Amino acid sequence: MKFVLSLFFLPAFAFALPSKEVQFELSLNKVIENATMPDVRPGMVVASPSRSNPDYYFDWVRDTALTYRALVDYYEIKKDSKIKSMIFTWIKAEAYRQNQPTFTGLGEPKYFIDGSGYTGGWGRPQNDGPALRALTMIKFARILLKEGNQDYVLKNLYHGVIPADSVIKKDLEYVAHHWRETSFDLWEEENGMHFYTLLSQHTALQEGAKLAKELGDIGASDFYEMQSNLIAQFIKSQFIDSEIGILTTIRRVNGGLGYKHSNLDVAPLLALIHTSPYQKIFSMRSAPVRKYIETLTNTFNNLYSINKAYPGLGVGIGRYPEDRYDGYQTSGVGNPWFLSTLALGEYYCHARSETKNLRYDEMVEKQIARVLFHSDRTGSLSEQFNHQSGHMQGARELTWSHNSFLTIMMRCQFI
Ligand code: NOJ
Ligand code: NOJ
16 A cells, blocks of 8 residues: 555656746756856856757857856845856856957857857857847946956956957947848847847947946947947837837848748847846837737747647747747747746736736746746756647757746846
8 A cells, every 4th residue: 555655646746846946946056067067168158968969069159148147147146156256267268269260250159168169050140149248248347346346347348448358348349340230140040130139239339338438438438329329220210010019030131031921039028138127228018019029929829739738827938930940950840948938927027017017927927837837847948848748859958948047036036
């Protein structure tokens, strides 16, 4: 009898869902693990420990900038000295990487784990990278200035000379001089002008202008601000759409991906949360954003049968409805992604703080519950979960999935 009982009870224990607080700790550990792999140049972050099917054992500028944005936010809250020293090591690695010869200069999206630029064929440049990296570093610079460490900031982060010899200034110069050019989108598939890239660039320049001014680099500050304003005008005049709210990409080079028709994508949502709380062009409750969020949610809710199977949970969100990348190859069918699903939850936290509407609290919890439900329940998060079965697939322990769990918890003030 005892035996039967334990057989009966064990799986229930083994597969109980972790609480969101427990998942936060597990995700933090996974992020730290992926950011400190022993065979990787110190400071660089692997996108996932997976070395084959798919091989994500590289450092992407975007993923790493977003990872460190979460760690900088965490440091700001907890003042954890171990995290602080990781951030210093990361800054060194970025300074090294910026000086590597690559095909597209700072627009190079992907690096080998020794810090040299990837040499194979790839969708390059991807001009969101330098903007995201600058945003993370500007935030850290502000924290250091508050702590009274201006020496480090002036020596390593922002120094007002041309040609630029400090990490933030190099990125700002790159962004200010290249934002008018097309580049590949964050999904590395389409060459064009993207809402995600432009909003990141706008915000980096806006915040960069403030930092430059504080540090006495007045001429540069004016220039960055002017470029930032020009980008804002461009976004407002080109990307607002009466049908879907916000467009993803315009001016596609050579037609882009033949099958990507709707121009609806989770990328604008990611842009809004990644540039928060700095960008002021769109409030989370503005008409185009609301329209866009509604279209995005309905589209994915109807597209994936797993959303119908568990209607009590939040909505599993993918990249874009026509997606064919299944985590292994591009001849498959797209799935919901953890980072997209969490992004919708994070959106509701912001919306909640703008309107105090209690209904949003429930939406946040539902998005988190959806993610925990499809995790393996021991804290693992891959890139995607299957649109029919709900099982995880694609790169395992994706850094960006875990990092999204960290940011939702911090933005919603659960931590
Ligand atoms: C890997 C890219 O990172 C992913 O975004 C893309 O969909 C596939 N390759 C196919 O191009
Ligand atoms: C594929 C995603 O499309 C891209 O955004 C990401 O940078 C890489 N995977 C690495 O995670």
